[in-house]
Amino acid sequence: MSILLDDVAFSYNLPKKDGRFIFEHVHAEFSPGHFYAVMGPSGSGKTTLMKLMSMELSPSAGAIHYDDKDITALSRQTLLQTRISRIYQDYLLVPYLSARDNVLLAAEILGKGRTSQDKDRAEELLHTVGLDTELWNQEVLSLSGGEQQRVAIARAIIRDTPVLLADEPTGSLDDENTMKIAQLLRDIAHERNRVVIACTHDIECARLADDILSIRNRGLVSLREEDNHA
Numbered sequence: 357m358s359i360l361l362d363d364v365a366f367s368y369n370l371p372k373k374d375g376r377f378i379f380e381h382v383h384a385e386f387s388p389g390h391f392y393a394v395m396g397p398s399g400s401g402k403t404t405l406m407k408l409m410s411m412e413l414s415p416s417a418g419a420i421h422y423d424d425k426d427i428t429a430l431s432r433q434t435l436l437q438t439r440i441s442r443i444y445q446d447y448l449l450v451p452y453l454s455a456r457d458n459v460l461l462a463a464e465i466l467g468k469g470r471t472s473q474d475k476d477r478a479e480e481l482l483h484t485v486g487l488d489t490e491l492w493n494q495e496v497l498s499l500s501g502g503e504q505q506r507v508a509i510a511r512a513i514i515r516d517t518p519v520l521l522a523d524e525p526t527g528s529l530d531d532e533n534t535m536k537i538a539q540l541l542r543d544i545a546h547e548r549n550r551v552v553i554a555c556t557h558d559i560e561c562a563r564l565a566d567d568i569l570s571i572r573n574r575g576l577v578s579l580r581e582e583d584n585h586a
């Protein structure tokens with residue numbers, strides 16, 4: 357599933373006359389099998405971009421296409437249930453459930469109840485993101501920020517959707533775990549032919565991306581294309 361941003365503009369404040377545009381004339385294409393990093397200073401619009409791509413916000417102008425379909429022709433519920441998984445900057449876990457149950461809940465919503473394969477997969481993912489086994493049954497409220505972040509990553513990945521949108525997925529992690537997660541995101545893109553987009557401040561995470569898009573002057577600039585033209 358590819359994503360195309362076609363001349364997208366966005367302002368939170370329209371129709372006020374002084375509405376400041378976060379984005380103007382944004383053109384970008386995201387293809388399956390690729391891991392993209394989106395970088396930009398705080399407040400430049402990284403989370404806003406994720407919200408536009410997941411229909412939480414609508415462009416003020418221009419269009420977003422999933423494959424060749426205008427996003428407005430899709431139902432938001434279908435898009436979020438079957439096509440897109442998100443890793444949220446503030447995790448959005450269910451605080452009173454265990455780490456394992458947070459991950460299983462995501463699989464359960466998509467499937468038909470809770471299967472033993474789901475349980476195996478949840479445990480495999482918790483292991484992959486490096487969460488100690490003794491923490492799997494603990495309420496996530498009692499976990500550290502970095503541990504919660506890794507539960508949120510496992511929860512998004514178990515859904516195995518064509519698109520994975522990750523907002524600061526390594527924001528609370530140390531260097532070792534940052535590299536592990538960046539590698540995991542890249543592997544998902546390459547091995548499962550997914551579109552993986554991570555908004556990040558972390559250059560170490562971005563280094564593993566196939567392309568880095570930088571938010572500049574309310575647009576998105578591909579550093580790979582810039583290199584090709586240099």
Ligand SMILES: Nc1ncnc2c1ncn2[C@@H]1O[C@H](COP(=O)(O)OP(=O)(O)OP(=O)(O)O)[C@@H](O)[C@H]1O
Nearest residue numbers: 368369378396397398399400401402403404405445
């Ligand atoms: N609901 C909202 N209403 C009005 N303005 C908003 C709203 N949400 C965000 N903004 C503004 O839009 C701009 C972009 O915000 P956004 O959260 O997308 O930035 P970001 O690049 O993700 O920042 P950070 O790196 O700090 O998380 C900021 O100036 C922010 O204040």
